[in-house]
Amino acid sequence: MSSGFFVLEKSLIVSALAGTCNNSVECLWSAIFAGGERNTMKGTALKAYLEKKNIRPSTLAKECQIDKSYLSRLLNGQRSNPRFQVLLCLAAKLGLSEVAVQKLLETTYESYVLENFPEMLAERASQERFFNYLQQVMDASDDSEISKVADLTEIIRKVVPDNFPMKIYYLCWYEAYTLTFQDQFETAIPLFIEAAGAGFSPKYDIEKRFKAKVLLGLGTAYMARGKYSQSAQAFRRSLLLWDEGFQVGRVNMNLGTLYRRLGRYERSADAYERAYEFGTSVIKLYAISGLIQVALDKKDYRVARKWVIRGYIQAKTTDLPRGKGDIYCNIAEYYLAIAKLHQADFFFRKAILFADTSGSIRTKQWAEVEFATLFLRKGLVKEFQGMVQKLESELSGHEDVLLIAKHLNAKGRQCLERREYSTAVCIIQKAYALLNSGFPTESKECCKMLYKAV
Structure with a gap:
């Protein structure tokens, strides 16, 4: 984790607070700036306040429509009397009185840190605890362990203080994330936007990874609702923030779907193949499902058959049920396309079974609507009507x-x-x-x- 407002060295904190250090003030400074240069932490209390609140000076300067270098001189104590309009704007944006802002400009960075150390120590502990849970959530989400994400979220609700800013963004993301599994994409979009937070500027790697995950969800929801330019923009922003690990596979899998829907089949196939390369076993199943669809769209049944065989083997060697419903549904569509209706029937039933087992409502409904088409093609009108009416109600x-x-x-x-x-x-x-x-x-x-x- 990159250095932020202060880096805590536990042994030094204990010594400082217990009074076993010869110079407790020096111990506190050593604890706060362990691994860093204390003499670089100069400036005003306002600078310390912004760091404590995780507010970027560049963002504040932009919001107040003042020059960044001018604000930098104020924060570093090179100017102590800002223009009155600047003072008013800073106070309004920070939610403080003009007197409070002026006092922060007249107080040194070190004095502010020493005065607020117990509070800062508690906030830092909350941050470390939250980041630890967030890391686990990101990993569980990458591995499609939905129940683990839910369990960790309940822990975050209980142990992380409500006034911790990132908690609000996280809970918005989780609500939107849950809605996508219920196919409620339109409802999820504003929650994803809130979780991405215009005022949320990620500083640490885990924050960048989280915001990239939020943007991935936003892009997926936009795509599902047919808003393709917004979807592509969200996916690009996600990759710019985080381009490591399994998460990259998931973004590319969704990009493959986006390009397929737009008829850009070569780019779609490339994205699906990158998803297969970087993704988890579940993402590999989704990627192969997409490659089958691309081949079927192009009516290239030879290539489709190649991916059908690979997908079937991949599904048989994957332990988790998630993703199997998708691959079996696409295998069924392949057999439907080449008029092998008995095999199509078998795999549609298999797809519905696995989608139901994994709790994938979207995949189950997708398989059911295609299955209804098969019923009609076989002249099974009663079964067709039953399936269509079931979907109508859902x-x-x-x-x-x-x-x-x-x-x-x-x-x-x-x-x-x-x-x-x-x-x-x-x-x-x-x-x-x-x-x-x-x-x-x-x-x-x-x-x-x-x-x-x-």
Whole structure:
């Protein structure tokens, strides 16, 4: 973890607070600045206050519309009497009175630290505890250990003080993260935005990793709701903040899906292959699922078969159920595309079973809407209607736009079978409206059905 406001050396703190050090003041300074240069910690109490509150001077200067070098001179004690308008703005942005800001400018950095040491010590302990839990949450999330993330979140709720700033951002992220597993992407978006916090400027590596994770979630939610430019921007910002470990695999997996929806198949395949290279075993399953989809979109069944075989082997050697529903669903779609309906039926049922076991609502609904298409193709009208009605009762309209459009297309297809052309046109047009900013394969399907209807 990079050095911040102060670095605590536990043995020195104990000596200082117990009074066993010959010079307790010097012990406190040694504890605070262990591993650093004390003589570099000069300036005003306002400088110390900003560091304590994790406020970047550059951000404050921008908000107050003052020159960064001017603010730097104030903070370092090179100027003690700011212009009155500057003083008013600083006070307003910091939530302090003008008198309090002036006093902070007239007090030395060292005096402020010594006076506030017990409070700072408690805050530092809270920070260390929170960062330890946050590290575990990030690792568990990368490994798709959803229940572990939930357990750690409950600990954070209980042991981390409510006034610790990062706790607010974290709980917003967790609520949004949970909503995405319930397919409530529209509801999750403002929570992800709040968690990314305009005032949250990550300083430590773990903070950067966390904000990158927030942006990954935001990009995924935007993509699900068909907001592709915002999605791409969020994914790029995520990779700029953090480009290490399994998290990179997850970002690339989502980029692959984004590019596929936009019909940019080469870039999609490249992103999926990077996800396969860097991702966990679960992400590898998602990546192979995406590569099967790309091949099916291009009607390249030879390549699709290659990935179907690899995906099946990968699923058999993966312990966790998460991701298996997706791979089996895409294997079923491959068999449906080449008219092997018996095999498609088998793998759709397998996909629904594993999606249900892993708690993946989205994957289960996806498999069910494709399964409904298979029922209709086999002439099983009663089974088709039962599946479509089940989905009708579950979908709220806040889910992935592609899932909603596929459900509408399934209903439209049945109307065509019944020769209810006006109803079919109405339903399929709704699906097309959801797809018109992307999804070339699905949009073509809408156009074909509309052509039949008219």
